[in-house]
Amino acid sequence: MKCNTKGLYILILISGLYLYGQNNSIPTIAVLNLENQDLSIGEAAVMTEILRDELLKTQAYKIVEKQRLNEVMAEIGFQQMGFTSEGVLRLGKILNVDKIFLGTLGEIQKVRFLTVRIVDVETGEVIASATEKGFTVQHAELAVTRVVYKLQGLPPPGGISPPWLKEISSERTKYLIGFTGWNAGNILDFHAKSAFKNGPAGSGIPIWEGTAPEIESKASFPNFGLRLGYQRESLGADFEISLLSHRTPAQMVFADIKGHQYIPEIDNYYAVSVDELDFPDNFLRVYSLGFGGNFYFHSSFGTVRPYAGFGVSLLMNMVKSDYPGPGNFGIGIEGENLNSTSLGWEFHIPIGLQVNISSTKFLYFEFRIAQNLFDYISGDVFQEEEDKFTLQTFQFLIGFGRIFK
Amino acid sequence: MATNKILTMVILVSLHPVFSQSTSSNTTSTDTLTRQKAFSLIIKNTLINQAYLSTYFFMAGNSFQGRALSLGKSPTEATIQWVSASVVGLGLSYFTTKTLSQEYEDILSSGDRNEISNEPRYYQYIYTGGSIANITDFKAESMTAGSDGNPLWIATTPKVKTSLSFPSLGYGFGVSGKRLVREFETSLVSHYTVEQDVSYDAIPIPIGTIALPDRFFLINSLTMGVNVNYWLPEIGVKPYIGLGGRMLINSIQSQYPGPGDLTQSKGDLELDSITLNWGFHASVGVRSTLSNKRFLYAEFRPLRHYFDYESGKATGKEKDQFTFEIFEFRLGMGFYYN
Numbered sequence: 001m002k003c004n005t006k007g008l009y010i011l012i013l014i015s016g017l018y019l020y021g022q023n024n025s026i027p028t029i030a031v032l033n034l035e036n037q038d039l040s041i042g043e044a045a046v047m048t049e050i051l052r053d054e055l056l057k058t059q060a061y062k063i064v065e066k067q068r069l070n071e072v073m074a075e076i077g078f079q080q081m082g083f084t085s086e087g088v089l090r091l092g093k094i095l096n097v098d099k100i101f102l103g104t105l106g107e108i109q110k111v112r113f114l115t116v117r118i119v120d121v122e123t124g125e126v127i128a129s130a131t132e133k134g135f136t137v138q139h140a141e142l143a144v145t146r147v148v149y150k151l152q153g154l155p156p157p158g159g160i161s162p163p164w165l166k167e168i169s170s171e172r173t174k175y176l177i178g179f180t181g182w183n184a185g186n187i188l189d190f191h192a193k194s195a196f197k198n199g200p201a202g203s204g205i206p207i208w209e210g211t212a213p214e215i216e217s218k219a220s221f222p223n224f225g226l227r228l229g230y231q232r233e234s235l236g237a238d239f240e241i242s243l244l245s246h247r248t249p250a251q252m253v254f255a256d257i258k259g260h261q262y263i264p265e266i267d268n269y270y271a272v273s274v275d276e277l278d279f280p281d282n283f284l285r286v287y288s289l290g291f292g293g294n295f296y297f298h299s300s301f302g303t304v305r306p307y308a309g310f311g312v313s314l315l316m317n318m319v320k321s322d323y324p325g326p327g328n329f330g331i332g333i334e335g336e337n338l339n340s341t342s343l344g345w346e347f348h349i350p351i352g353l354q355v356n357i358s359s360t361k362f363l364y365f366e367f368r369i370a371q372n373l374f375d376y377i378s379g380d381v382f383q384e385e386e387d388k389f390t391l392q393t394f395q396f397l398i399g400f401g402r403i404f405k
Numbered sequence: 406m407a408t409n410k411i412l413t414m415v416i417l418v419s420l421h422p423v424f425s426q427s428t429s430s431n432t433t434s435t436d437t438l439t440r441q442k443a444f445s446l447i448i449k450n451t452l453i454n455q456a457y458l459s460t461y462f463f464m465a466g467n468s469f470q471g472r473a474l475s476l477g478k479s480p481t482e483a484t485i486q487w488v489s490a491s492v493v494g495l496g497l498s499y500f501t502t503k504t505l506s507q508e509y510e511d512i513l514s515s516g517d518r519n520e521i522s523n524e525p526r527y528y529q530y531i532y533t534g535g536s537i538a539n540i541t542d543f544k545a546e547s548m549t550a551g552s553d554g555n556p557l558w559i560a561t562t563p564k565v566k567t568s569l570s571f572p573s574l575g576y577g578f579g580v581s582g583k584r585l586v587r588e589f590e591t592s593l594v595s596h597y598t599v600e601q602d603v604s605y606d607a608i609p610i611p612i613g614t615i616a617l618p619d620r621f622f623l624i625n626s627l628t629m630g631v632n633v634n635y636w637l638p639e640i641g642v643k644p645y646i647g648l649g650g651r652m653l654i655n656s657i658q659s660q661y662p663g664p665g666d667l668t669q670s671k672g673d674l675e676l677d678s679i680t681l682n683w684g685f686h687a688s689v690g691v692r693s694t695l696s697n698k699r700f701l702y703a704e705f706r707p708l709r710h711y712f713d714y715e716s717g718k719a720t721g722k723e724k725d726q727f728t729f730e731i732f733e734f735r736l737g738m739g740f741y742y743n
Contacts, residue, residue, distance in 0.1 A: 174638035195563040196606040203608060228637050228644060239637050239646060241689070262612050291646070291689045291705070314687060316707065316732055341537050341732060343707055377541070377564040381604045382612055384563055404640060 027098035028062045030069055030091065031055060034114075037106030043137075044105045050141055051116065054148045055101070064095050085124055092121030099127070103147075112136070116147050128153075135164045175238075177227040177364050179399025185246065185370075187215040187284075188390045192257075192327035195377065195384040200260050200269050208259025208272060210327055215253050215389075220245040220285065223395060227294065236307065237295045244288045244372065246391055250281040257330045262382050274330045284326070286391060287318040288372050290346050303356040308349075315344035317374050319387075325378025327385040335380025342376040354401060364399035444527050444580070444742070448589070451578060454501045455591050455629065460654065462494020463593070463627040464679070467656045470623065471677050474660050480597065480620035483658075484570050487625060491593050492574065498591065499576045502529060530588075530702070531576040532737025538596055540565035543727040545605075545664055549720050560607040560664075565617075565727075567624070570595035573733060579632075586634040586645065591627070594710070594731070598622045603664075615664060622676075624729070626710060627654040628684065647688040655680050655712050663716025663723055676716050684710035684729075698741050706733045 031052050036044035055061050072094050073079065078087055092100045103116035117129035130150035135143040139162070146156035156162075190212040199207030223245075229238020255277045260269035292313025298305050319342075324335035352366030372391040379385040466487040473483035541564055547557035575592025600619040607613060630651025637644040659676035690704030710729040717723040 174640075176638075176640050195561075196604070196612050198606055198608055198612070207612075228640060230638060239644070239689075264612075264614070291687075314707070316705075341539075343730070381602045381614055384604060386563060404638065 026060065026062050028064065028096070029055070029099045029101055029118075030064045030095050030097045032069075032088075032091075032100060032102040034116075035102070035104045035106075037104055039105055039107050039112075047105050047114065047140060047144060050144045051101070051103075051148070054141075054144050058148065058152065060152065061099075064097055069095065085119075088119055089121060089124050092119070097121055112143075114143055114147055116151060118151060132162075135162070139164045173231045174404040175227075175229060175231060175362075175401050176404070177238075177399045177401040179225050179227065179364060179366070179397045180222045181366075181395055181397035181399075182222055183219050183244070183370075183393040183395040185217060185219075185391060185393030187217050187246075187248070188392050189213065190215055190255075190326065190387070190389040192325070192330075192378075192385050192387045194259065194327070195379070195386055196262070196382070199262065206259065207262060207269065208257060208327065208331065210255055210257030210259075210274070210330060212253050212255040212277070212326075215248055215279070215284075216251050217246040217248045217284075217286075217391065219393075220247045223397065225397075225399075227399075229294070231298070234297055234299060235295075236298055236309070237293060240290065240292050240294055240311065240313065242288075242290045242292075242313070244290070244370075244391075244393065244395075246286050246393075247282050248279055248284045250283075251279050253277040253279055255330060257327065261331050261333070264382055272331045277326075277330050279329075283321060283323065283329070285320045286374065287320075288344065288346065288391070289316045289318075290314065290372075291316075292346060294350060296350065298354070305354040305356070305362075306352070307354070308351045311346075311348045311350060313346040313348075315346050315372060317342050317344040317372070317376065319374065319376055319378070321378075324380045324383065325385050326387060328379045328383045333379075333383045335383060338378045340376040340378060342374070344373045344375060346370055346372045352397075360403045362401040362403070364397070364401050366395075366397040366399075368395040368397060369393075370395060447527075448578070451502045452589065455498050455589075458498040458501065459494050459591050459627055459629070462497070463491050463625075463654060463656075465494070466490030467625065467658065467677070467679065470625075471658055474658060480623060480660070484595070484597070484620075484623060487623075488571050488595070491625070491627070495574060495576065495591070495593060499529075499531065502576070502578065525580045525582040527578070527580055527742040528700075528739045529576065529578045529742070530737050530739035531574075532592075532702075532704075532735045533572045533574050534704075534733050534735030534737075535572055536569060536594075536731050536733040538567050538569070538729060538731040540567055540598070540727045541730050543664075543725070545716075545723045545725045548715065548717075548722040548724055558607055558610060560605040560610075560613075562603050562605045565603055566599050566601050567596040567622075567729075568599050570597050570623070570625075573735070575628075577632075579739075584636055586632070586636070586647070588632040588634070588649075589629075590632055590649075590651070591629050594626045594628060596624045596729070598624075617664075621659060621661060621664075623656075623658045624712075625656040625658075626684075626729075627656075628652070628710075630684070632688065634688065634690075643692040643694075645688075645690055645692065647690075648686070649688065650685045651683065653682045653684050653710055655682050655710070655714070657712070657714055657716075659716075662718045662721065663725065675718070678714040678716065680712070680714045682711045682713055684708055692739075700739045700741070702737050702739060704733075704735045704737070706735065707731070708733060 034044045034048045078091055088100055100119045106113050111134050113133045115131045117126045120127050128151045130147045132143040132146050149156040193206040193209040196207050197204050225242030227238045227240045257274040261272045262269055290313035294311035296307045296309025298307035319340045321338035323329045325338050348368050348370035350366050350368045355363045370393045375388045378387050469490050470483040470487035473486050543562045546559040549557045551557045573594045577588045577590030579586055579588035597620045602614055602616050604614045628651045630649055632647050632649035634645040634647030657678045662675040686706050686708040688704055688706040690702055692700050692702040694700050708731040713726040716725055
């Protein structure tokens, strides 16, 4: 028991000596007020206090009391000397400290910077420095903590992406794009049927019906449009107004029209069957004014931002012709010229690039596959018909964008 | 039909003083009024005024138009009489609302001065505009049943051409927040059918045609509804997109009994129908600020109004329904209260 007690005393003594030695090896430091650049003096003073507090928490330093520091600084006229290396070294020696912490808190183009460096009083060398930037007032304490960790060579809390960087990247950017472009496309799945459904074929069945799998068409003029929207870290959405116009060139169209034609003069029907249509030039002229939205994913590679997504638009469709309608033309019926306005839909898949040319301007390039759905009434009097088709276009768009901050 | 009209008017006239009293008593206490509460009071008063004045004059306009047609005056002259009465009603309703807005400002000036925020902004607006419109999916069915219990006949026509009697007019008031705008709107929309041959598909009769004379139908609607708009990013002007729904008081008048009977009446109004229905729309527009108190706006609006009424006489009585598809372009001006 006695032996054990003696052993315990020795252990305590050794531990005490070790701890004493440890305590003695803790360097004494002075933390100077952060130099203020374009920010308020109060803000710099508060940040200095936070820095002192964070350094104390590490238990790696003994800090000279602020009042003593101020007295010595006043005594040697430190303010007049400024933050020169001579002044810092003299101050350090008078205070009898090992290291001096000094730094700057400033702002450049609304971005905050905090830089802290450690000067060895013995050698006059800067032995460590660390910087944080882009933090907000709400994250001031964390910014100081991160600086202190970096000065000690430790990984800072929050890793390489502190919360303020996430907030910046998730901020919405507003933009406006004006675009134009050319497109190639065709009319697909043309379907026409008589609006009258009580003929020889039976009740509820159109008296004639016709289809054409494909009708060649060309852009009448370049598409135009405006896009206005928001962009976040990896998602974007915008509102779009666009105008697209196509016309059919002269062509032979394969069609399949079958049924009956009503002859009012004799109040009777006769059978019709057409398998080819000889469309004159500009037989159909179609216009789509679209109001819709785009949703896309994007990522950033330097100044280039590729994206892909999808879009939907509500269309005000106009279809014009010097003939009453495609079905009427097919079975040789004359009537009032077609001039129809109707609602339709557009679905498209945009794939593109935005190339920044300055902080507020960018160029816009897009390839877009679009399907405009048309559904309207054509024909005249006894020969009114319901037409439907899809205008499928492959659009190459180029535009200019402006970012609003 | 006329009984319904009178009944509606009597109910509205009776309700007006009741509501007015109940709301005006609230406005006397200004101690705890906030901007929002004050505006709620204004909305209540305005709604009552709009419902009362607009409806009253709309109906009066219909009576004038009907009387003019009965007296053998031209449909154009009859329409002018309708327009005059309806515009007077709309104008009175608008100016009453404007007076109420002055009351609102007075309430605010005596209310809580701690409310320094300018959001949301309350405003009033007026607009006019043109439109392209067509009757689509017209369906008429006989109200007389056949031996099998089904209507004696059913006729449909896909499209009937119409033209604008006069530019659409309207006014409303709204609350504009950071993201959303909510508006209550009253408007007048008036069209007529142009001279045309309309063919129809009928059961059991086969295809037929009607040569409709000019202004066969005079179609007027008083609409009251709600718009909800979403602000898009501001770019000097404030663009928005929106949706809306509305209750319609639809009036159809004609010198003819109905599409199924083209016997023109020389000394009487043969079709005079007022029915309630509904409609909806999408909208896209921009608002431009003129000053702290005023703004201009331009809007494109595709609308669908539904009609459902009875026409014809005796065994020729029929039930008609159609959709009125309208593409409206409007220009308006707004006035902020705060």
